[in-house]
Amino acid sequence: MRIDIISIFPEYFTPLEVSLVGKARERGILDIRLHQLRDWTHDVHKTVDDTPYGGGPGMVMKPEVWGEAIDAVIAQGGPEGAGLPRMIVPTPSGRPFTQRVALEYAREPWLLFTPARYEGIDARVVDEYRSRLRVDEVSIGDYVLAGGEAAVLVIVETVARLLPGVIGNAQSVADDSFAPGPMENLLEGPVYTKPPVWRGHPVPEILLSGHHARIARWRRDQALRRTFEMRPDLIARLDPESLDERDREV
Numbered sequence: 057m058r059i060d061i062i063s064i065f066p067e068y069f070t071p072l073e074v075s076l077v078g079k080a081r082e083r084g085i086l087d088i089r090l091h092q093l094r095d096w097t098h099d100v101h102k103t104v105d106d107t108p109y110g111g112g113p114g115m116v117m118k119p120e121v122w123g124e125a126i127d128a129v130i131a132q133g134g135p136e137g138a139g140l141p142r143m144i145v146p147t148p149s150g151r152p153f154t155q156r157v158a159l160e161y162a163r164e165p166w167l168l169f170t171p172a173r174y175e176g177i178d179a180r181v182v183d184e185y186r187s188r189l190r191v192d193e194v195s196i197g198d199y200v201l202a203g204g205e206a207a208v209l210v211i212v213e214t215v216a217r218l219l220p221g222v223i224g225n226a227q228s229v230a231d232d233s234f235a236p237g238p239m240e241n242l243l244e245g246p247v248y249t250k251p252p253v254w255r256g257h258p259v260p261e262i263l264l265s266g267h268h269a270r271i272a273r274w275r276r277d278q279a280l281r282r283t284f285e286m287r288p289d290l291i292a293r294l295d296p297e298s299l300d301e302r303d304r305e306v
């Protein structure tokens with residue numbers, strides 16, 4: 057997968073050089089390219105923003121600069137056969153970024169991220185590229201960041217771990233909270249490792265039993281309880297068909 061990120065803070069993406077994403081890049085699973093938006097300005101101050109039409113606080117990012125930058129990245133071409141990139145615009149007013157959306161993105165050969173700053177990008181940029189590309193305006197949550205870069209970090213890491221070969225144990229991905237399937241809309245329960253007792257806190261006996269069916273049942277019970285406690289809104293979204301008799305008792 058090829059990922060291009062255009063930003064006025066390319067240094068914000070240093071975390072993508074380490075850990076899981078960094079290793080995926082070293083192994084050639086991910087090709088991430090960073091671009092400094094100011095490289096497409098033409099004034100001595102490298103201006104990327106201006107005052108909003110209609111008045112109001114803050115500044116708006118200029119369409120000309122973004123247009124030249126996006127056109128240049130597209131012109132570089134992507135992976136063979138990839139065609140044009142899917143453009144992802146982080147914004148608090150976007151559709152929710154969920155595990156299901158991440159799975160969609162993980163199937164794409166080429167993603168182009170355009171994280172904004174200030175009050176956002178002139179709306180005509182999205183209008184322009186919707187006529188040429190698939191453009192997604194997405195939000196990573198109901199709170200307001202100072203810019204889109206942190207959202208790109210979240211999205212890239214979430215997508216990268218879904219790529220074949222990135223996570224050693226594919227079952228771990230399949231067992232994720234929110235992963236489509238038996239765990240969709242369920243939170244993962246508690247996890248434990250050695251020692252069997254730590255500061256007087258024992259590991260639940262069932263986990264030491266070696267009885268895999270009972271352990272699986274216990275884990276599902278814990279997931280249902282945790283979801284009920286922490287995210288009752290998700291319980292309402294559970295498909296009743298996916299619940300067995302035991303689930304209904306939890």
Ligand SMILES: N#Cc1c(-c2ccc3cc[nH]c3c2)n[nH]c1N
Pocket residue numbers: 145146147148150171172173174175176194195196197198199200201202203204205207
């Ligand atoms: N995604 C997302 C966002 C943002 C966000 C995204 C872009 C900009 C540009 C200026 N401020 C921004 C906030 N806030 N909260 C989210 N869930």
